[in-house]
Amino acid sequence: MKGKLITLEGIDGSGKSTITRFLNSHPSFSNAVFTREPTTSWIGDAVYKAIESNTDHLAELMLFTADHANHIATLIRPALEEGKIIISDRYSDSRYAYQGVTLREKFDEPMEWVQQIHEGWTVVPDLTILFDIDPEIAVRRCGKRGEQTKFEKIELLNGVRKNYLRLAEKEPERFVIIDTDRDLKEIENDVLQAITSIMES
Numbered sequence: 502m503k504g505k506l507i508t509l510e511g512i513d514g515s516g517k518s519t520i521t522r523f524l525n526s527h528p529s530f531s532n533a534v535f536t537r538e539p540t541t542s543w544i545g546d547a548v549y550k551a552i553e554s555n556t557d558h559l560a561e562l563m564l565f566t567a568d569h570a571n572h573i574a575t576l577i578r579p580a581l582e583e584g585k586i587i588i589s590d591r592y593s594d595s596r597y598a599y600q601g602v603t604l605r606e607k608f609d610e611p612m613e614w615v616q617q618i619h620e621g622w623t624v625v626p627d628l629t630i631l632f633d634i635d636p637e638i639a640v641r642r643c644g645k646r647g648e649q650t651k652f653e654k655i656e657l658l659n660g661v662r663k664n665y666l667r668l669a670e671k672e673p674e675r676f677v678i679i680d681t682d683r684d685l686k687e688i689e690n691d692v693l694q695a696i697t698s699i700m701e702s
């Protein structure tokens with residue numbers, strides 16, 4: 502039986518990694534494969550070099566996309582063939598949402614262009630959980646965490662959030678939107694409910 506691919510998406514500080522850690526320690530997911538983008542491969546390392554420097558936005562996209570292609574070939578497709586549950590902290594929707602903002606000067610519809618270059622070879626998730634939150638709150642949370650990347654800027658994150666919501670509106674059957682400006686326990690319960698329903702489908 503083919504596996505299931507579940508992706509966690511949202512702006513920086515929306516709570517994805519916190520929920521990933523919760524799922525990783527939950528007994529129902531002891532056999533699940535946990536992964537992320539950027540990946541921990543040498544290509545993922547190259548992506549972080551780009552994030553942490555003043556790299557051309559198109560070059561940055563190509564690095565993110567190369568990391569994704571390698572992720573699919575070396576982990577996603579094999580794990581799905583083995584019937585595994587895969588949970589990825591970020592995946593292709595991050596590219597559509599983020600580079601759909603950073604490439605605004607280069608393309609009239611940058612998000613749609615980034616989606617087009619993925620067509621024909623990417624693997625579409627069975628479920629994408631979108632952690633939605635006001636960027637002001639998210640950046641405040643990141644500040645407490647003490648990490649700041651160039652993407653953790655309110656104006657950029659407002660555009661990224663809008664892109665995410667547009668993606669969810671176009672594919673309501675794939676997306677579950679969870680408001681993460683709430684108590685962690687409530688969020689955890691909603692996430693478990695969303696994953697349980699896709700597992701039973």
Ligand SMILES: Nc1ncnc2c1ncn2[C@@H]1O[C@H](COP(=O)(O)OP(=O)(O)OP(=O)(O)O)[C@@H](O)[C@H]1O
Pocket residue numbers: 511512513514515516517518519520642643645646681682683684685688
């Ligand atoms: N429901 C919540 N209420 C209050 N604080 C939260 C909640 N969820 C996460 N946080 C805190 O917000 C900060 C960011 O959370 P987390 O690292 O999970 O976000 P993220 O979406 O993974 O961010 P990034 O994409 O930048 O890694 C952390 O300090 C975390 O402890």
Ligand SMILES: Cc1cn([C@H]2C[C@H](O)[C@@H](COP(=O)(O)O)O2)c(=O)[nH]c1=O
Pocket residue numbers: 513538539552565591592593595596597599600650652653
């Ligand atoms: C996969 C992916 C990520 N990003 C951005 C989003 C974050 O600001 C950084 C690093 O991600 P992390 O979760 O904080 O480690 O990269 C992006 O712009 N495009 C992508 O495809």
